Amino acid sequence: MWQTLAQADALGRAVALLLLAMSVASWVVIVWKGWLLHRAARSLPLATAAFWQAADLEDAARRLVTFDPVGLIAPLVRAVQALQGAPAGTLATAGEPRLHLTRALRDALHGVLARLQFGQTLLASVGATAPFVGLLGTVWGVYHALAAIGLDERFRIEQVAAPVGEALVMTAAGLAVAIPAVLAYNVLGRRIAQIEADLEGFARDLRDLGEGRGGAESPAGSGA
Secondary structure, three states, X not given: OHHHHHHOOHHHHHHHHHHHHHHHHHHHHHHHHHHHHHHHHHHHHHHHHHHHOOOOHHHHHHHHHHHOOOOOOHHHHHHHHHHHOOOOOOOOOOOOHHHHHHHHHHHHHHHHHHHHHOOHXXXXXXXXXXXXXXXXXXXXXXXXXXXXXXXXXXXXXXXXHHHHHHHHHHHHHHHHHXXXXXXXXXXXXXXXXXXXXXXXXXXXXXXXXHHHOOHHHOOOOOOO
């Protein structure tokens, strides 16, 4: 492979370097997200149990420092605490408390999900474009092979061996970059969807809890 790349021209080497960069980036995301989602799947049940065993939101926040190292439900709890601590007479406390609580939990949940979804766009892009980048190298190699045949009336196999070899390497490289990215995108996306469903369920429970606690837990002296 390295000998083939050494014989390639500037465009062929640029395609090879682009495929290498895409492969390195996708594998970094795969390893990092696999580690993150593994920790998230393990800590989420523990963090949820620790929350419901707490005496109040302050106690729950202290417990989550240990049981929620990934920071999945702690942002939701902090959002509720911040809403409850908002001073009266501001827009944060105007209107129905239930709507403010829903907005605070929604914004916090979107932030958590954005962190879990980070890198999925890269994997999807690599999986969709890497075969075409490899195809560009393939077409360029075939073009060189045909040009070598046309420039010399006496056809020799050596004339086309290197360009055709370059074309085949680019085709294989494009597939080798795309296939792991597509598989990882599907597998990681499924795990993210499972965690997202659990977080949405917890957010609904937390909203119901806030609505039912009464005046002491509301930002303006009414139910949060």
